[in-house]
Amino acid sequence: MSKYFNKLPGYKTAPPGKERWILRQAPFWTLMGSLAILMPSILVRLFPSKPPAVGISGSPGFIDILVVATLICYWIVLFTIIIGAYIIVLMKGPAYVADAYALEDSDRPK
Numbered sequence: 001m002s003k004y005f006n007k008l009p010g011y012k013t014a015p016p017g018k019e020r021w022i023l024r025q026a027p028f029w030t031l032m033g034s035l036a037i038l039m040p041s042i043l044v045r046l047f048p049s050k051p052p053a054v055g056i057s058g059s060p061g062f063i064d065i066l067v068v069a070t071l072i073c074y075w076i077v078l079f080t081i082i083i084g085a086y087i088i089v090l091m092k093g094p095a096y097v098a099d100a101y102a103l104e105d106s107d108r109p110k
Helices: 018-046 060-092
Strands: none
Touching (some): 018 060
């Protein structure tokens, strides 16, 4: 298996940057952001108020719909940022030698 992963000689890997910090902080921001978004839904159940006179804008069901929509959007944004940081980590890693491919129509054939 090691014959498939030949590192490019003389290639130096790039030092880690902000992408490592993003990947280390991702679990914290996922948990804290999710809790912050879930807070309105929790608070409306802990401290119920009288129903609104007109419309459903204050009902717990409507708040739950908004919370779930916001939570899904937040997770998608986090997932996109984490994937981007992971791709940068992979790109900064070592370079590998690819298989040679002989070009028959090149300008200078061997």
